Amino acid sequence: MIYKVFPEDSLSFEPIGVSSPVFLKPGARIYFFDGSEWRRGFVVGEGGEPQGRFLGLVDEFLDEERVELSLWISRMYHNPPSSVLSLSFPSELDNYMKLRFVPSSPLYEGAEGEPEEVERSIGKRKIVKLLSDGLLKIEIEWRKPRVRVRHEETVVLKKSLSEILRMDLTRDEIAVVQRLMETGVMTYRQLLKEFVDFVVFSLEKKGVIGRGSRERRINLREDQARAVESIERGANLLIGPTGSGKTEVYIEAIRGKRALYLVPEVSLLPQVVRRLSERLPKARIGVYHSYLTKGRRALEWLKAVEGEVDVLVGTRSALFVPVRWDIIVMDEQHDESFYQRDGVVYDAVQAAKKLAELYGIPLLMGSATPRIEDFSAPSVKKVFIKRITPPPDIVIMNMRKEERIGSFAKKTLEEMRRTLENGMGVMVFVRRKGFGRVMCENCGYVHMCKNCDVAMTFHISTKTFKCHVCGYEEKAFSTCPVCGGVLKVVGTGTERVERQLKKVFPERKIERVDREVLSRPDLIIDALERFSRGEVDIIVGTKMISKGIDVPRVGLMVITDVDGMLSIPDHSARLRVFQLLIQAAGRAGRVGGGKAIVQHWGMDEELLRKLEEGDVKGFYSEELERRRIFGYPPFNHLIHVLYSSYDKDMGLEIIKEVASRIEGEDILGPSEYPVPRIKGKYTSHFLIKTEDVQSALRKIDSAISKVEKRGWKIFVDPPSIYVV
Numbered sequence: 239m240i241y242k243v244f245p246e247d248s249l250s251f252e253p254i255g256v257s258s259p260v261f262l263k264p265g266a267r268i269y270f271f272d273g274s275e276w277r278r279g280f281v282v283g284e285g286g287e288p289q290g291r292f293l294g295l296v297d298e299f300l301d302e303e304r305v306e307l308s309l310w311i312s313r314m315y316h317n318p319p320s321s322v323l324s325l326s327f328p329s330e331l332d333n334y335m336k337l338r339f340v341p342s343s344p345l346y347e348g349a350e351g352e353p354e355e356v357e358r359s360i361g362k363r364k365i366v367k368l369l370s371d372g373l374l375k376i377e378i379e380w381r382k383p384r385v386r387v388r389h390e391e392t393v394v395l396k397k398s399l400s401e402i403l404r405m406d407l408t409r410d411e412i413a414v415v416q417r418l419m420e421t422g423v424m425t426y427r428q429l430l431k432e433f434v435d436f437v438v439f440s441l442e443k444k445g446v447i448g449r450g451s452r453e454r455r456i457n458l459r460e461d462q463a464r465a466v467e468s469i470e471r472g473a474n475l476l477i478g479p480t481g482s483g484k485t486e487v488y489i490e491a492i493r494g495k496r497a498l499y500l501v502p503e504v505s506l507l508p509q510v511v512r513r514l515s516e517r518l519p520k521a522r523i524g525v526y527h528s529y530l531t532k533g534r535r536a537l538e539w540l541k542a543v544e545g546e547v548d549v550l551v552g553t554r555s556a557l558f559v560p561v562r563w564d565i566i567v568m569d570e571q572h573d574e575s576f577y578q579r580d581g582v583v584y585d586a587v588q589a590a591k592k593l594a595e596l597y598g599i600p601l602l603m604g605s606a607t608p609r610i611e612d613f614s615a616p617s618v619k620k621v622f623i624k625r626i627t628p629p630p631d632i633v634i635m636n637m638r639k640e641e642r643i644g645s646f647a648k649k650t651l652e653e654m655r656r657t658l659e660n661g662m663g664v665m666v667f668v669r670r671k672g673f674g675r676v677m678c679e680n681c682g683y684v685h686m687c688k689n690c691d692v693a694m695t696f697h698i699s700t701k702t703f704k705c706h707v708c709g710y711e712e713k714a715f716s717t718c719p720v721c722g723g724v725l726k727v728v729g730t731g732t733e734r735v736e737r738q739l740k741k742v743f744p745e746r747k748i749e750r751v752d753r754e755v756l757s758r759p760d761l762i763i764d765a766l767e768r769f770s771r772g773e774v775d776i777i778v779g780t781k782m783i784s785k786g787i788d789v790p791r792v793g794l795m796v797i798t799d800v801d802g803m804l805s806i807p808d809h810s811a812r813l814r815v816f817q818l819l820i821q822a823a824g825r826a827g828r829v830g831g832g833k834a835i836v837q838h839w840g841m842d843e844e845l846l847r848k849l850e851e852g853d854v855k856g857f858y859s860e861e862l863e864r865r866r867i868f869g870y871p872p873f874n875h876l877i878h879v880l881y882s883s884y885d886k887d888m889g890l891e892i893i894k895e896v897a898s899r900i901e902g903e904d905i906l907g908p909s910e911y912p913v914p915r916i917k918g919k920y921t922s923h924f925l926i927k928t929e930d931v932q933s934a935l936r937k938i939d940s941a942i943s944k945v946e947k948r949g950w951k952i953f954v955d956p957p958s959i960y961v962v
Contacts (some may be wrong), residue, residue, distance in 0.1 A: 480824025
């Protein structure tokens, strides 16, 4: 039998034929001999001309549906099939796979053993000869990774509230009870961080608290219950504002099922895992993402594929863990993080839709501001739920008309003071990290990155200039290198805002949450938990604080410095700003009575009006009409083609040549990319609006093959075209 095989190390879009005396399923990973060396590859079907011979089976973790998904991603997003197929296996898995040569005849005893051992015994040339003659086979033995997974013992209330009220408890013991009533379940480590150990042990001795879990099954509101029923009948897009209880609907939808639960950011995982542990204590919950240690990542993968996980929670990479799920949940499905740009390009939302279709299982997506193509698609069945607490009062402030103190309107600072005095916390969203850009007061010189056409950002904490595109860093200086004038800081960054607020509120605890100070997701969660407990009064952060983290103590959300996002030359700029503002404003007042202040310098008035009214449907209707007129998604597909080279003029000529060879397509450009130079290379680009992605990609490939094959990036239906 001849099988189509994609070698793991191949960038070709065409498989090779491998003969095998044994039956092989699509998705099997095998070792084969290609006439000169032994290689590993993926079986995708039958057929082809024999170019290699089967040597041994590695595994059969992939099924036919996973193969079809990988080939679809390859075709749709222009990736080599082997690169997509490899996403289903963590690279570190090979460390736990023991490979042995096994001779097919007792005449070759020296050829048995591990590859290094056999090579020492008979030499590499002899190994190749035996493989070529079919006298040597390969066998695999799996060794499960040994990693220390810290067991987090949980503490829950063991008595009912009526029983507790009849008990004689100290003030400190009552405080512990109140904390557990708020959270439902905590780990011993968390509880002992907040309270004195003998108080906790005393409550345990009295039987008020205990170790272990108990199921907290909450009573769904009427609209939530209707949503669950609609999902069971096929609804697949849950729309509800921040604080409407979408997570509770997800949990009811997956109860009793083997589920994949995807979130856009690693920082959201601990909260999701905690809620799942509370509501589904009998479920075996796994976690899969890129921040895990290599051993832990391999272990979580093996546990999932071997059926030891009921609910796998993860980021977009978890979609490729080869398990046949009963349901897939995709929270915050509008988030751009679900689109993978580096390495293998794919849209995890579209890939999840395809996988659900192949398996015949439900995909439940959710968002307060869903993707516009899903919001408008007749095939997507939508269900709406409402926020139980009043929505935040959104106040729009035009900074041109306000009395200002630093980066804030005076009224904003007064509202912050009132919020803090009422015992609530404040969050401040700032678009940029660092302190600000630097400019010469005398000649207007702006200090730029030596590798990119991007202004360097001053970081006061390290006294350095940093490029937030390529990471280049240098020691800061204060004198203009052109005229000798004084450099001043302009613009706003998280460091500058943090410094200003510390001067205004010196008695308050203020913490900055951005990638510069919190490089690990667990540190971000720790900072937000301290904010929730009242140990931090004000958090200043970038986009990560606008994500779907539940922090009930936010009384005021201040949003600054978003005007510049609207000036970006991007078809999605207006939608992205609206989504960001809705999501960020929704963080305020989860327990009711919250407020959000949006400071601007003359933004789109219609956008601000829709924001103030919370009119998502109205905004989407207007945005759809605008896109219909200009032929942008969802009315056409959009293909973004970029070319980078070290020679600016040559690069522009090459991309113009390629664009000129593409016939019958609506092309915008070519032109310089909005940031022409990135990491030392000059980038040019063009856009294609098309109804037929496959046809357009074939034309692009044909044009590129006649000019220059290296230096290209192609993105199909990207959420945005301006990303650096």
